[in-house]
Amino acid sequence: MAFAGKSIPRFDETDELDKIDDYNNPADESYWETLAGDPFNQLRARRKERELRGTLGDNRRPGDLNIERIKKYEPTPELLGTDIGSYLPAAIDYVRESSTFERAAGRTQYGDLAQLFALTVVGYCLNELAVPEKTWPSIPERQQLVRAIVYGLDATTLGGAWPWILAPYVSFKMRKRGKVTRSATPFIGDIMRFIRDPKPFRDSLRACLDELPEADVVLLGHSLGGVIAIDHIVNDLHAKVRGVVTMGSQSGLLHEFGVIAVGDARVFDTIPWLNIYHGRDYLSYLAAPVFSDGMIEDYRIDDWQPFPNSHSSYLRVDQDSMWKKVGELVHKAVP
Template structure:
């Protein structure tokens, strides 16, 4: 048997941590015991604290010029990720009707009422391919709520009553429902529980159940409509602007990081105590640190030799970057890792703006593994855990240590 001790990341609180643990326990080998190291309530910044000194934000300028978006520089994966990022924020975008001239003389689809009835029915009895993804009772309930929200929206009612291009309504409704479901979960702070492949399979299953044809061209119809609408109304200009502001301004979860950098010894002591509670009967220990949890784990293992920790795994963490700029509390700039530091595997995603590579900063002491979740940021920051490639790699580390 081996034990996986999970240290969550910045901004995570009990509900989201519980869902991450549930996912880890469901996807790791049967001989693995998954334990938590939950610190959010004790060492994180309480909700509502830190706003008294925050001046009112200036209104974001609207950019209606579609040419401000560098679309030519994006490959298909980047465009899909950026578009889904828009959809998580604006799930009704695929249902927005363009002006009549955009139909190119085609007659709008008039099967809307029939398609809407099918969608309501599958909310109660989802097709087999979708039911497998909705096996959790709460997720199934939230899926039904998303169906209702989409159909009751102004955009949904107009699309059903007036129609879209021929053949596009099933795919547009399917995309809107899944975007609403995952967007609500993301805003709640829940980790991404589906891989992009599972997300796309859900869209295909709903499209088929609604009488649509899930060919590749039609699968992308809603995404093309979303991209066109985003450019038409300048939404992507704001997305690009907000991305830059996100990296240079105040991140909503920055409070936990700042508190750690000032008083991180308390969190490190908490992790040390959790490790001490694990005995020889628990087998080899793999310490899994996500985001800020990875920083704290690296700091602790630099400061002292933690008995029983055979392997450190960091996911979407900033530890190497902090050391590179001289901000890692436990190690002076330019200093190597101590000899007692255990084997270390670091996962990062190029679209996760909070995930960094580490091998170039700590040569020959850490193995970097890039994971392409195809999710936009911030969804990419927690999407590792649902990615099959990450699950296989982590399971392999646990098997090797068992």
């Protein structure tokens, strides 16, 4: 690569195996991907613990009481109204009827068991949500969902560092590789068509600009749209264009590979460019390190949506900070 991977976000941090994210950190998306990939992993880890000692009369064991208490649990209407609400009843029934939960119940104090049960239920729901058409709640929202279930079970609240136990990591992304590849194919196919023959795309954009009554225009392009916008600015700049915003764009990588022609990269000395990328979007790349020292700003968002959902997260209306940055770019380009 012409710029030693500078267009790839966190390239220096992730190019070596010992710099990959810690999957034990519940504040990191990788933790939740692990949980969604195998919701029972933490309950299963309790099999190594000793059974709780004592009896409660009628030959019942402490684990039996744990099971009885959790089997009485019903989610609140508020929980059923959340993003995972439609999956909750099935998830709750599936988890508490499982042999894994039953074994864990006999080896775990009730407060800890309630936390593990809540995590397993939320992980099950996230697994059900892991399709391109749907998105995961943010990490704080997921944490709150776990807390809400724990509170509903009248168990110990989650405070401070969460003492959660992780079984050996199995990559959720690799288990969903076919689905992820299928989801990314339309984006990659569009880029390949542009590289093979960019002229129709260029002609279409120029014709659109010619027809606009406005004298000052700021281009905004998502994914391939961002590539087309940058290609236009560096090779065939229309007199009306005053600035550009790209979201989830591959312009930086294509420039680094030398497959996108750049006639005048210094054009960004006068045309401001805001390049927005997502920390979990594998189809978004940096621009500032590989284009020029002009008015180019790379801006990161991270709402914890997994790929491929992350590739469309830019278009959500609740990205307040991001849209504020877009507004600042517009005011800078067209005072």
